[in-house]
Amino acid sequence: MKQIYLDNNATTTVKPEVLEAMLPYFREQFGNPSSVHWAGRMVSGAIEKAREQVAQLLNCSSAEVVFVSCGSEGDNFAIKGTAEALRHKGNHIITTTVEHPAVLETCEYLEKNGFEVTYLPVDKDGMLDLADLEAAISDQTILISVMWANNETGNLFPINEIGEIARRHKVRFHTDAVQAIGKVPVDVQAAKVDLLVLSGHKIGAPKGVGALYLRRGTRMTRFMHGGHQERNRRAGTHNVPGIVGLGVACELARLNQEKDYAYVRRLRDKLEQGILSTVPDVKLNGHPNPDLRLPNTLNVSFNFIEGESLLLFFDMKGIAASSGSACTSGSLEPSHVMKAMGVDIVLAHSSVRFSFSADNTEEEVDYILAELPPIVQRLREMSPLYQREEPTPLHCDECRMVHKAS
Ligand SMILES: Cc1ncc(COP(=O)(O)O)c(C=O)c1O
Known part of the structure; x- marks a missing residue:
């Protein structure tokens, strides 16, 4: 039987070049990048190379890239980390009704913990009205979170315009770009975003790795507590093969997009x-x-x-x-x-x-x-909902009866 895979927004196959680049990091290059000895040093360079590859795709500095385990973690980190860090400034977050559950359920969690969330509606085509966004901003607003592209409809949101509005009102801007990366150009400078999330398994890297772009100077509360990895921004031993794979997938996306x-x-x-x-x-x-x-x-x-x-x-x-x-x-x-x-x-x-x-x-x-x-x-x-068209009856001239058409 044929196998036709048309569910690439759910996940993608790992690209051959990505797998090839990852393999040594399961075997001979097995060290923990936080170790100071030769085995650790062998892999820490690979992590920094991957960071640079992600940064080049996003048009940012590698110091602004934090590796995480998936898109959901990145969204949780961006939203909860902002909410806690800026709680003293305000308690209002703006998002949309069509976000991925990684954003919606994080916002619902924050609502139970003293935050107020505005969920912007969309029209029949699934698009936002930017006047609604601007009208929702108050002196309590600390974060706008709008996805770059919707995972179900594919709709692209006007990210550059939203970035302008956020800048003008001095509100932090997070975008879930999990579906946009590798499919449309994503430039964090042009879009004026402060936080952006991507996920490896949507772009030909393996499952279990992602990245958060964190604009330089953006104050965040730590989300994962423990070790001091990722310049103290995210604890946990690095998923070295996954990160190497993500780097190569980002490079391929940049070259082939x-x-x-x-x-x-x-x-x-x-x-x-x-x-x-x-x-x-x-x-x-x-x-x-x-x-x-x-x-x-x-x-x-x-x-x-x-x-x-x-x-x-x-x-x-x-x-x-x-x-x-x-x-x-x-x-x-x-x-x-x-x-x-x-x-x-x-x-x-x-x-x-x-x-x-x-x-x-x-x-x-x-x-x-x-x-x-x-x-x-x-x-x-x-289907009981489907009204079949009744065939047109045939009028018989001979017997003057009406016969059902066959
Ligand atoms: C728009 C969007 N955000 C976040 C996620 C979650 O990403 P992950 O599966 O890496 O946790 C997905 C996954 O489908 C998604 O489509």
């Missing part, structure tokens, strides 16, 4: 246009202008069908995609992003996300476009 954006965009657009023109009752979720979405992401709702059922049928054909619903304690909850966009509950349940990488091919898109319409039709036939 333009070529890769154009390539995945062509595949995504072909799938998008193919689905919208051949399958009836389909709704695009996200901004209608493809320039305002990540080049690799397509989210569509197939009306009258559960997204989960569609994924099972796709799986039988070897196609891996994902749905916006999260199966929690037996009940299928529609995605909070679809809810925030005001998507009708039936359509929200029928959403499917396809996310490409540069490893996908045009033949794969052709295969999906051939397999998808009959699967959708079959599931609709089984």
Whole structure:
């Protein structure tokens, strides 16, 4: 059976160059980078090289890069670390209703601990109104946290404009760039962000490693307590192979990004246009202008069908995609992003996300476009929500009766 992987916003395969670079750090170069002896010294240089590779991708200094274990840790660190460090200045945080749970649940935790959080709404296309953001800022606001790109719809937020607003009001700005890195250019100077989070496993590095960009002079309370690694900013023995892999993945992203954006965009657009023109009752979720979405992401709702059922049928054909619903304690909850966009509950349940990488091919898109319409039709036939068109009755001139069309 074919295997077509179109769930690259969930995770990516480790790139061959990344794996190759990591292997020595499991074997001969096994030391603890904090050790002063030869074994430690052998690996500490590799960590600094990786830091430089991350910094070059983000356009910052390597001293501003802190290695963490994943995107979720980075978001927790950025938000809780800011909240505690700036508690004396204010207790108000602004974020959006469509953030990843790593941000939303961190904010909800802080609400239980004396902070106030404004969750900015989005419109039907999933976009923010910057006037709402500016109006929400008060003299108590210490942090604005807005994602660079949404993981479900691929929508790109106006990060440079938000950076301007934050600067003007002297409010710290954090962005979760986990989905943007490697897919669109990310420059922390142009965007005027103070804190930015990325995750290795979304860009061809392994799971279990990420980085936090911490603008020079940004005061933070420590999040992980213990040893004095990462210049005292994050305790814990380094994940040396993972960090080396993250460095190489960032370098590959920097070198190949333009070529890769154009390539995945062509595949995504072909799938998008193919689905919208051949399958009836389909709704695009996200901004209608493809320039305002990540080049690799397509989210569509197939009306009258559960997204989960569609994924099972796709799986039988070897196609891996994902749905916006999260199966929690037996009940299928529609995605909070679809809810925030005001998507009708039936359509929200029928959403499917396809996310490409540069490893996908045009033949794969052709295969999906051939397999998808009959699967959708079959599931609709089984759906109680789907009203089949009654065939037009035949009037028989001979017996003057009405026969059902066959
Ligand atoms: C936008 C966004 N933020 C944060 C995360 C969490 O990253 P990690 O899986 O590295 O913890 C994800 C993962 O899907 C994500 O898409």
